[in-house]
Amino acid sequence: MKTFQDILATLPPVGGIARIELLDPDGRLAASIENRPGSQGSLRVYRHLAEKHGAITPAAAQEGLALYAEHATDARANPGRHPNIDRLFELIARDATLTARAIEG
Numbered sequence: 001m002k003t004f005q006d007i008l009a010t011l012p013p014v015g016g017i018a019r020i021e022l023l024d025p026d027g028r029l030a031a032s033i034e035n036r037p038g039s040q041g042s043l044r045v046y047r048h049l050a051e052k053h054g055a056i057t058p059a060a061a062q063e064g065l066a067l068y069a070e071h072a073t074d075a076r077a078n079p080g081r082h083p084n085i086d087r088l089f090e091l092i093a094r095d096a097t098l099t100a101r102a103i104e105g
Helices: 004-008 040-053 058-068 070-077 083-094
Strands: 017-023 029-034 099-104
Touching: 004 040, 004 058, 017 040, 029 040, 040 058, 040 083, 040 099, 058 070, 058 083, 070 083
Parallel strands: none
Antiparallel strands: 017 029, 017 099
16 A cells, blocks of 8 residues: 555655645635645645546545545544645535636745
8 A cells, every 4th residue: 555655755746836825715725835844745636636636526535535545534533633635525525616726936
């Protein structure tokens, strides 16, 4: 079984992207994932999902959980420990979609 680090190595790098902003259906900022240590893996996952699916849809969120591998299992057992993964569980549960925009910088 592949680990998150194995999977992360297959995703495109995010150099040049300062953050990804996630917007609710009304265009309001729902969350932001910064390009900094501790969140770069999530930035790569969310960027990949947004590019592949056009937004963070429930289907994209399901794929994201698979990409997070062992971290998704930990997030399910420990709500609040992994907020970027918790968000994917929430999108699936609410059948909701967030638009993503990359902010260069």
